[in-house]
Amino acid sequence: MFNGLGGIFSSDMAIDLGTANTLVYVKGRGIILNEPSVVAYHVKDGAKKVLAIGEDAKMMLGRTPGSIQAIRPMREGVIADFDTAEEMIKHFIRKVHKRSTFSKPKIIVCVPHGATPVEKRAIRQxxxxxxxxxxxxxAEPIAAAIGAGMPITNPTGSMVVDIGGGTTEVAVLSLGDIVYAQSVRVGGDRMDEAIISYLRRQQNLLIGETTAERAKTTVGTARMPDDGRGTSMHIRGRDLLNGVPKEAEINQAQLAEALAEPVQxxxxxxxxxxxxxxxxxxxDIVDRGVMLTGGGALLSELDLAxxxxxxxxxSVADNSLDCVAIGTGKALEYEKQLHHVIDYDS
Ligand SMILES: Nc1ncnc2c1ncn2[C@@H]1O[C@H](COP(=O)(O)OP(=O)(O)OP(=O)(O)O)[C@@H](O)[C@H]1O
Ligand SMILES: [Mg+2]
Structure with missing residues (x-):
């Protein structure tokens, strides 16, 4: 296959292997895959067979009969279920790697700054x-900052806060490297859990993760609304007192209260x-401000809080959900200039 410049298309790739979503960037083409990091298996007599991966598998989360397991192989930014993660990575690579290219691709993957050598080796393997x-x-914060268009190679301090599904990584960068970074195990998943436990405590209502995530992304907010109530939405779950399905209304004030701890x-x-x-x-950071990336940065009013x-x-980065993948992709495109941020052999 030839591109417009007459060269052979490379299938070298950059992968953002996230707790919630996996994105694949192909050199010269940009992001061409963006799917939830979920694998569904059919389990029969102890043997597992892959049933669905990505979007189709996410729809099964929380809705599986006994014979089907929907698994999220990444937790808190690192591989929690090695076999499933490998299955998922293989599937996504195959999906984007056209057979017409002969050579095996070179692949760059981002890892949380706090990943241990064992966790890094697992991802590489x-x-x-x-x-x-x-x-x-x-390192994920470097990728996030490049993807958000921050001038990371300048001799000035930049702060990037990547709020993902599993972790929030706060990093200060200068001269193309990390000066300080900290990863806290709080992100979108923790926000969903906070909504679930709030409703259980306050309304004896048990809701699933998918419902909690929907409440968070549609009316969730990091700040108490000015009128003390804000907008509301209907949600369905199970009444814990009598075990029957129940519909309830949740407003922004309640969501702000539920989300107060993770936001804090x-x-x-x-x-x-x-x-x-x-x-x-x-x-420098006081002068220039802080850049938020990742899906969690989209929580309403989080920037204000x-x-x-x-x-x-x-500021919230444009395309905040894609920043890490774009930054990892740019590192691949401009590898000559950015070689020092890519680690091929630890
Ligand atoms: N509008 C929104 N408001 C609040 N949260 C949102 C919104 N859109 C997406 N999210 C949340 O963002 C999270 C996913 O973000 P992202 O794709 O950056 O995570 P990830 O890269 O997979 O995770 P990690 O970086 O921790 O491994 C999910 O928890 C999702 O619910
Ligand atoms: Mg991420």
């Missing part, structure tokens, strides 16, 4: 056994990072 010729790793933890992580940053770089608590100017 599964990419290699999924068919990569070479596997490089890039994200604010504290930013404050801690600022305190740990050398003074000149901290002054963060500004109120930290006093810093806060």
């Amino acid at each position: 599964s990419v290699l056994s999924a068919g990569a010729r070479r596997a490089g790793l890039i 933890q994200i604010c504290e992580a930013v404050i801690t990072a600022l305190e740990a940053t050398p003074p000149d770089l901290a002054a 963060l500004r109120e608590q930290t006093g810093l100017a806060i």
